[in-house]
Structure formats: C-alpha cells, structure tokens
Amino acid sequence: MADPxxxxxxxxxxxxxxxxxxxxxFGFLLVPIYDAVCRIAGxxxxxxxxxxxxxxxxxxxxxxxxxxxxxxxxxxxxxxFHPATVSMEVHPGQLYDTTFFxxxxxxxxxxxxxxxxxxPGTAAKYFKKTECFCFTPQPFDGGEGRDMGLQFMVDPxxxxxxxxxxxxxxxxxxxxxxx
Amino acid sequence: xxxxxxxxxxxxxxxxxxxPAKGLMRWVTTTNHKDIGTLYLVFALVMLFxxxxxxxxxxxxxxxxxxxxxxxxxxxxxxxxxxLIMVFGMIMPAFVGFANWMIPMxxxxxxxxxxxxxxxxxWILPFASGILVSTLFMDxxxxxxxxxxxPPLVLQTGNAFPFAIFAVHLLGMSxxxxxxxxxxxxxxxxxxGMTLLKMPLFVWTWLITAYLLIGAMxxxxxxxxxxxxxxxxxTSFFSAAGGGDPVLFQHIFWFFGHPEVYIIxxxxxxxxxxxxPTFSRKPLFGYDSMVYATASIGFLSYIVWAHHMFTVxxxxxxxxxxxxxxxxxxxxxxxxxxxxxxxxxxxSLTFETPMLxxxxxxxxxxxxxxxxxxxxxxxxxxxxHDTYFVVAHFHYVLVPGALFGALGGAYYWLPKWTGxxxxxxxxxxxxxxxxxxxxxxxxxQHFLGLAGMPRxxxxxxxxxxxxxxxxxxxxxxxxxxxxxFVYVVIKCVRGGKPATAEVWDNPEGLEWTxxxxxxxxxxxxxxxxx
Numbered sequence: 001m002a003d004p005x006x007x008x009x010x011x012x013x014x015x016x017x018x019x020x021x022x023x024x025x026f027g028f029l030l031v032p033i034y035d036a037v038c039r040i041a042g043x044x045x046x047x048x049x050x051x052x053x054x055x056x057x058x059x060x061x062x063x064x065x066x067x068x069x070x071x072x073x074x075x076x077x078x079x080x081f082h083p084a085t086v087s088m089e090v091h092p093g094q095l096y097d098t099t100f101f102x103x104x105x106x107x108x109x110x111x112x113x114x115x116x117x118x119x120p121g122t123a124a125k126y127f128k129k130t131e132c133f134c135f136t137p138q139p140f141d142g143g144e145g146r147d148m149g150l151q152f153m154v155d156p157x158x159x160x161x162x163x164x165x166x167x168x169x170x171x172x173x174x175x176x177x178x179x
Numbered sequence: 180x181x182x183x184x185x186x187x188x189x190x191x192x193x194x195x196x197x198x199p200a201k202g203l204m205r206w207v208t209t210t211n212h213k214d215i216g217t218l219y220l221v222f223a224l225v226m227l228f229x230x231x232x233x234x235x236x237x238x239x240x241x242x243x244x245x246x247x248x249x250x251x252x253x254x255x256x257x258x259x260x261x262x263l264i265m266v267f268g269m270i271m272p273a274f275v276g277f278a279n280w281m282i283p284m285x286x287x288x289x290x291x292x293x294x295x296x297x298x299x300x301x302w303i304l305p306f307a308s309g310i311l312v313s314t315l316f317m318d319x320x321x322x323x324x325x326x327x328x329x330p331p332l333v334l335q336t337g338n339a340f341p342f343a344i345f346a347v348h349l350l351g352m353s354x355x356x357x358x359x360x361x362x363x364x365x366x367x368x369x370x371x372g373m374t375l376l377k378m379p380l381f382v383w384t385w386l387i388t389a390y391l392l393i394g395a396m397x398x399x400x401x402x403x404x405x406x407x408x409x410x411x412x413x414t415s416f417f418s419a420a421g422g423g424d425p426v427l428f429q430h431i432f433w434f435f436g437h438p439e440v441y442i443i444x445x446x447x448x449x450x451x452x453x454x455x456p457t458f459s460r461k462p463l464f465g466y467d468s469m470v471y472a473t474a475s476i477g478f479l480s481y482i483v484w485a486h487h488m489f490t491v492x493x494x495x496x497x498x499x500x501x502x503x504x505x506x507x508x509x510x511x512x513x514x515x516x517x518x519x520x521x522x523x524x525x526x527s528l529t530f531e532t533p534m535l536x537x538x539x540x541x542x543x544x545x546x547x548x549x550x551x552x553x554x555x556x557x558x559x560x561x562x563x564h565d566t567y568f569v570v571a572h573f574h575y576v577l578v579p580g581a582l583f584g585a586l587g588g589a590y591y592w593l594p595k596w597t598g599x600x601x602x603x604x605x606x607x608x609x610x611x612x613x614x615x616x617x618x619x620x621x622x623x624q625h626f627l628g629l630a631g632m633p634r635x636x637x638x639x640x641x642x643x644x645x646x647x648x649x650x651x652x653x654x655x656x657x658x659x660x661x662x663x664f665v666y667v668v669i670k671c672v673r674g675g676k677p678a679t680a681e682v683w684d685n686p687e688g689l690e691w692t693x694x695x696x697x698x699x700x701x702x703x704x705x706x707x708x709x
Contacts, residue, residue, distance in 0.1 A: 009292045009367040016359040020397050027401020027431060031416060034427050043494050115419050121492060172420030 005162030045121040045168075051135060052128035052153070059093040060156045062173045066090075067154065070168040071100060078106050081171045084147065092156040095130065102138065102171060112138045113174040114148075126155035127165060137174045198699055207302070210294030211699060212279045217596070218301050219276030220589070224665065226268040231658050232383065233261035238620075240637050241647050253475050254637035255323035256315060262326030263343075266443065267350040268308045270577070273585045274446035275300075277356045278385050281592065282361060284690040284697060285379045287370025287706040292363040296371045300356035307349035314339035314346075327432055328403065330417040330425050333338035341411070344403045351396040358392035361385055370689075372708030376470065379688050380463060383470050384449030385476040388442050394481070395438035400429035426491050433484035440479040444544075444576060445473060447584025448515060451537045454591050455519050457686040458534035459526030465518040472511035472518075479508045489560045505555040509548065518546055529684075532606030536587030539579055539614045547575025550625065565635075568628025574621045578657075579614070586613070586664065593668065594682045598696030599675030605667045612660035619653030620673060 003009075038046055067090055069083035080103040090096055106111050112132040118124040129135075133148030140146075154165065199205050199214065209215060236257050240248050249257070250408050279297065283290055291297045314321035319337015322328070336343065347359075369378070378386075397551040405416040415421020417428045456463045463469065485493065485501040493501075519541055521587070528534070550572040554560050563569060586609075593601050623646035628634075632643045639647065694699045 005292075005367045009363045012363045012366055013293055013296075016362055016393055018357070020355050020393050023394055023397035024401050027398040027434075028405075030398070030401075030431055030434065031405075031427060034424070034430060038424075041494060043492075043497075047504055113420060115422070122494065170419060174420065 005042075024164040031163075043121050045117040045119050045124045047116050047118055047124050047127055047129060047167075051132070052130050058156065059091055061091050063092055064089050065092060065154050065158065065162070066164045067096075068164065068166045069098065069100070070166060071126060072168060072170040074170065074172075076171075076173065078110060078170055079103065079112065080105055080145065081169075082167075090154055092158055093153045095151060095153050097149065097151050099149055100133065100169060101145065101147050103142065104140035104142060107142035109142060110140050111174040112140060112169050112171050114138070114169040117168045119168065120162065123158060123162050123165050126158040126162075127167065128153045128155055134169060199692045208506070210290075210298050212283050212294070213596075213697065213699065214292045214298065215297050215301050216276045216278075216280030219272050219279060219304075222301075222304060223269050223273035223276060223585075224668075226264055226272070227661065229312065230261050230264035230269055231661065233257045233264065235654060235658050236650040237261065241639070242651040243648065244639055244641050244644050246638055246705065249637070251637045252320060252323055252608050255325075255635065256321040258574060258635050259322050259324065259326050260311070260315065263311060263322075263347075264308070266326065266439070266578075267347070267354075268304070268311070270443050270581050270585065271354055272304055274385075274388075274443075274581075275361075277381075277450065277585070277588055278357070278361050279448065280387060281365060281690060282382055283368065284693065284701055285382050285688055286365065286368060286373050286688050287702045287708070288364060288368035289700060289703050291360050292368050293360045296356055297360050300353045300360065303349050303353040303356075307346050307353065310342050310349070311346035313450055314342050314636075317342065327429075327436070329408065329432070330409065332426050332467065333406065339409065344407050348400055354392050355396050358389035358396075361389040362393075365389075367498045368707055370702065370705040376467065377708065379449075379501055380452035380469055380473075381446070381449035382475050383673040384445040384452070387473050388434050388445045391438045391442050391445075391480065395442065397437035398431060399439075400605075402428060402435065404417070407453075413424075426488075429488045429491060430484070433487045434481075436487060437484040438477075438480045440576075441476055443581045444477070444584075446545075447540065447581045447588075448473065449542050450588035450591070451519065453688070454533045454587055455522050455541075457591075457683050458529050458531060458537075459523045460528075460684060461522055461526045462687065463518070464521035464524075465514070468514055469518055472514040475511045477509060479504060479511070483508065486555055486557075486560070489557050490564050502555055502557045506552060509552055512548055514526070516541065516548075531683075532601070532603060532610055533587045533591035535585045535607065535610040535614075536590065539610065540583040540587065543579030543583070543614075543617070544576055545631050547572055547577075547580055550575060563628060565633055566628035567624040567632045570634050571624035571628055574624070578621065579617050583613070586610075589668070591662075591683075592690070594678035595690060595695050595697055597672050597675075598678055598694075599671050599673075600682075601667050601671040601675065601679050605663060609660060609663045609667060612656060612663065615658035616653045616660055619687050620650050620657055621653070623647075623650045623653075 050090040066087055068087040069085065071081045071083050073079045073081045083099055084099045084101060088096060088098065102112060116134050118127050129150065129152045131149055133150060136146060199209070199211065208219060234420045236249060237254065240254055279291065317337065317339045319339060320332060321339050322336045322343040324333035324336065334340070343680065365382060405414065408414040409416050409418055415423040417423045417425045419425070452469060483501055483505045485497065486505045489498060489501070520637055550568070554563055554569065554572055590601060590606055627643050627646050630643065632639055680694050682695060689706055690697070692706065
C-alpha cells in the first residue's frame with residue numbers, strides 16, 4: 001500500500017541514520033577535544049612534548065621549590081630505569097640539568113619512549129623543559145645502558161602555594177619503533 | 180521462548196485483514212509491530228533469567244566471606260556479564276517491546292513506520308546476545324573487567340575480547356535502528372488531530388529516549404572501536420606508551436553511560452505516567468510540566484557524565500560543574516515525582532497489581548534518586564566511590580525503578596495483549612514478594628558500602644558478613660519471585676476471564692478503544708481525535 005506519508009518517513013529515517021553516524025564520528029572527535037582541553041587547562045599533569053625556549057629572565061633566588069624525580073617502568077622486566085638524583089632544590093627561573101639512566105636488559109635492540117607527568121597536575125604548565133630525552137624515541141642496543149639528559153626550568157609564575165613538584169617518567173617500549 | 184508460540188494470536192478474530200502467517204516462520208519474517216513487540220518482550224524475559232542467574236552466582240559467592248563456589252576470575256566474569264546482559268539484553272529490549280506494542284496503538288497508527296527495519300532490529304538481538312554469552316566458553320573466559328570496559332584491564336581479556344566488542348556493536352546497532360523507527364513513527368504516523376502535546380506520556384518519554392539513544396549509543400560504539408584498534412591495530416588511544424590516555428576512555432564511556440541511565444529509566448517514567456492516572460481515576464497532574472521535565476532530564480543527561488569519575492583527578496572547577504549539574508537533575512525529577520503524587524491526591528485509588536508496581540516504583544525509585552544525590556556530592560563521593568553504596572544506589576533505580584516500571588506495564592497491558600485478565604491474586608503476591616525481597620537484597624548494601632566494602636570483589640572482610648548474608652537471602656527470594664511472574668503470564672496467555680476493550684475503569688488512551696485482545700491490525704482507518 002502506498003502510504004502518502006512514506007517519503008517523509010524515509011527522509012526522516014535517513015536524517016536520523018546520518019545523525020547516528022555523525023555521533024559515531026563525534027566519539028572520535030572527543031579524542032582531540034580531550035587532548036586540547038587537558039593541554040589548555042593544564043590538567044592531568046601533562047607537560048609540553050616540545051622543547052620550551054629558554055628565556056633569560058629574572059631568577060627568583062628567594063624562592064626554593066623542591067623537584068622530585070620518579071622513574072616507573074610498570075611491570076616491564078626489559079628495562080632498568082632510574083633518575084640520577086631523586087630530588088633537587090631549585091630556584092624558579094633558573095635552568096637546571098639532570099639525567100635519567102636506562103639500560104636495555106634484553107639482548108635485542110629496543111626503542112624506549114618516556115612519558116612524563118607532573119604532580120600536582122595544575123603545576124604542569126609551569127614546568128618547562130628545554131631539553132628532554134622524552135621528546136624523541138630512545139633506541140638501545142641489546143645490553144646498552146646510558147644516561148639521558150633533561151634540562152628544565154620552573155616558571156617563576158608558579159603559584160605561591162606550590163613548593164614541591166614531582167616529575168614522573170614512565171618508560172615504555174615504544175610500540176612504533178620495536179624493530 | 181515457551182510463551183512465544185502461544186502468545187496473542189490464537190484468537191478467531193475476523194475482519195477484512197489477513198491474519199498472521201502460520202508456523203515458526205511467522206516470527207522470523209514478521210513485520211507486524213505487535214508480533215515484534217511480543218518477540219522483544221519474550222526475549223527480554225528470557226534474558227532476565229539469564230542475567231538473574233548470574234546475579235545469583237554472585238550473591239551465592241558473597242553469601243559468606245571466603246571463596247566457596249567460584250574462582251575470582253569467574254566471579255569477575257559474572258559481574259561483567261550480569262551487567263551487560265541486564266542493560267543491553269534485558270531492560271532495553273523490554274522497553275523497545277513496549278514501544279513496539281503500544282506506540283502505534285497509542286497514536287492511532289496502523290503499524291511502525293519502518294516495519295522491515297523493525298524486524299531487523301529485533302533479530303540482531305538474539306545473535307548479538309548469543310555472541311556475548313558464548314564468550315563465557317572461550318579460551319580465557321568472558322570479559323571480566325567490569326561492564327564499563329575500562330582499559331587497560333579490559334585489554335587483558337582473552338579470545339573473548341573481539342567477540343564482546345562486536346556484541347556491543349551489534350546490540351548498539353539494534354537499539355539505534357529501534358530508536359530511528361520509533362522517532363519516525365511518532366513524527367509521521369500520528370492520527371490526524373493527535374498533536375504532539377496530546378500524545379500519551381509513554382509516547383513522549385520514548386520519543387526523548389530515542390533521541391538519547393541516537394546521540395549516545397554511537398559514541399559507545401566509537402569508544403569500543405578504539406579499544407579494538409588499540410588491541411589489534413597498534414593505535415594508542417588509551418595507551419600511555421603511544422601518547423594516549425586511559426582516562427580518555429572513561430570520558431567517552433560515560434558520555435554514553437549517563438544518557439544510557441536515562442535511556443533505561445525514561446520509558447519506565449512513561450509507563451508509570453500511564454498507570455497512575457488510570458487507577459487514581461484522574462487525569463495526569465501537570466501533563467505539560469511532565470513533558471518539559473522529561474526533555475530537560477534528557478538534555479541534562481549529556482552534561483553530567485564526569486560525576487562517575489570524580490576520583491580520576493579533576494580541577495576544582497570541573498568537580499563543581501559536574502556536581503552542580505548533577506544535582507540540577509533532581510529538579511525535573513522532583514517535578515515528576517510530585518506530579519505523580521498530585522495525580523494520586525484525592526483520587527479514587529484502587530490497588531490492582533499495575534498500580535502496586537507503580538507506587539512501589541514511585542517510593543523505591545525515589546530512594547535511589549536520593550542516594551544518587553548523596554553520590555553527586557563530590558567530597559562525599561570520594562568515600563562512596565566503588566563501594567557497595569554505589570551498587571545499592573544503581574540497583575535501586577534499575578530494579579525497583581526500571582524493572583518495576585516494566586513489570587507494572589506488563590500487568591497493565593497484558594489483558595489488552597492476550598484478551599484475558601491475569602490472576603489478580605497471584606499478581607499481588609508477585610508484587611509483594613518482589614517489593615519485600617528487593618529491599619532485603621539492596622537496602623543492606625547501603626550499609627555495606629558506607630562501612631567501606633568495595634564492589635566487584637568475590638571475598639570480603641568478616642565485618643561485612645552479616646549484611647551480605649541478608650542481601651544474598653533477599654536476592655534468592657527476589658529471583659524465585661520472578662518465576663511466579665512467568666507463571667502468571669503463561670496462565671494469562673492460556674486463558675482467564677475475558678477482558679473488555681477498556682479492561683480498567685474508564686482508562687484514557689486510544690489503546691483502550693480497540694477490542695481485547697488487540698486485533699492483528701489496528702487503526703487501518705485513522706481514529707478521530709477529540
């Protein structure tokens with residue numbers, strides 16, 4: 001039976017089907033939105049994954065902030081990974097250098113990737129890295145161990161109530177460079 | 180499926196229409212909204228017992244501290260599968276079944292707008308659920324990471340993982356197709372004169388539910404697809420090693436998950452809004468405000484998701500926003516509760532089984548609503564998070580909430596479907612057993628949660644032993660009480676006092692203007708709406 005309402009019904013059904021497909025796409029759009037929101041709002045302890053430009057600014061020598069270093073390798077038995085020093089007392093505005101040591105405990109070549117997080121999360125955007133081994137994948141030959149450099153500065157704009165930052169690196173076997 | 184072959188067709192009803200085809204193929208090829216509604220309802224009833232059996236395995240293990248019956252991994256599979264089956268395989272299909280049966284009859288339409296799509300949306304379901312249940316027998320067992328499927332835990336699932344994901348995809352597709360059909364039916368098939376603000380409230384709540392389904396289910400499909408590609412195709416959406424973030428999954432999941440909560444409860448609101456006026460012998464109080472309240476609940480449900488994940492670490496502003504927007508939902512919900520109460524106020528109340536379930540819903544759902552408000556308070560949530568208090572809260576809104584709504588609706592419309600009155604005494608016994616045992620089961624879980632018992636554990640400290648035992652006894656009582664429901668339904672299908680067209684005392688709505696049982700084809704000529 002030719003229902004006169006059928007064409008309108010078909011049009012609406014197609015529109016609704018298209019909205020469902022659009023919402024499927026929106027689910028994927030949430031990924032960059034989430035990243036952008038975290039980065040802009042400085043939540044989740046994310047630090048920038050590109051080098052900050054060192055600005056010769058005023059060094060706040062009156063203020064001392066403790067920066068702690070934590071190295072995590074989850075349950076992976078393939079790495080040795082630890083910081084050279086567990087904490088430093090720093091003045092905001094001044095550049096500091098330190099290293100993390102990693103060793104490939106297997107006999108084959110591995111590529112590591114360090115993922116940084118800063119706690120408290122709201123302080124992450126005040127933690128500036130001018131050089132970091134986390135910016136690039138780190139290839140290791142079997143059994144190779146080496147120090148990897150980090151150069152950083154705490155921004156003088158760090159809120160006054162924060163006197164202690166924890167920088168955590170989780171060292172993963174890079175899914176991209178496992179060759 | 181025992182009732183499927185005897186349900187609602189063996190009546191010699193002669194008018195100009197061809198009747199249903201004969202034999203089993205009738206149910207496979209049917210495009211009739213009443214047949215498909217019946218299929219949905221019978222399927223949901225079967226799944227109620229599948230999911231219920233899993234719940235009883237959980238409660239059996241928790242009857243006493245220590246590990247007695249199942250190993251922890253199987254226990255985790257049970258909590259995961261119980262939730263997935265009850266949400267996607269039972270309560271959602273049940274309400275789609277009600278929608279199929281009742282919406283065309285309530286708006287004076289001859290059938291759903293897209294009958295073939297309707298057949299598909301149903302027949303995907305048994306296969307999808309079959310895939311889901313079959314994961315229990317695969318190497319490594321079924322998914323055991325909780326129904327929320329959080330990575331990285333869920334990625335440790337064995338061979339079952341892709342099957343569980345595909346099952347979720349298929350179940351989602353089925354409900355999206357159902358939702359499209361419902362919207363198109365409501366928008367295009369209303370009888371002349373049936374303006375939007377004359378539609379019965381059940382139709383309204385389903386219209387809004389269907390929009391929520393189209394908005395939310397595809398987002399879940401996207402999220403689980405990302406899980407799949409993370410596991411098998413080397414993407415890193417949720418893997419920190421590749422620059423992803425597992426917390427992102429929680430945002431995606433709950434962006435779906437919170438509207439899902441209202442997808443489950445809004446149709447129950449609609450059913451209760453049909454039942455209470457009938458047995459109060461008064462029109463629904465504040466019809467317009469009910470419609471607007473439902474719409475605002477639907478809107479708010481999209482902006483509160485992060486209250487499920489306060490403990491992941493959020494800025495203060497985020498916690499404040501999600502706390503306050505969550506509490507805001509109490510306002511439209513309160514409007515509804517007070518409207519139902521005002522409908523009953525000075526009405527000539529009688530307490531037939533559907534009305535008992537509706538009042539039970541009103542009382543017990545509101546308890547679940549209040550514990551939800553407690554959970555919305557961010558600082559308090561840090562204590563309640565992932566405890567049995569949460570389990571008690573959502574079971575209060577899902578069991579005496581959504582399930583009581585469905586059971587009440589089933590009693591309310593059974594005479595219309597079958598042409599027979601159900602056994603009122605047994606119905607009342609079923610209600611009282613359900614109402615008592617549901618409280619025995621879930622009320623003690625509030626105490627357990629406040630005392631600190633975590634959820635999703637097969638064993639617990641001995642200090643929790645007493646209330647767990649009470650809860651388990653209640654669970655078995657509740658489970659067996661539902662067998663009585665099956666008996667009442669079968670008895671009603673087989674025979675009983677013939678039902679009149681109106682069934683109840685002067686009820687409102689077009690479905691009561693057609694004979695009982697409702698003929699295979701109704702409203703081929705559109706009815707005249709006053």
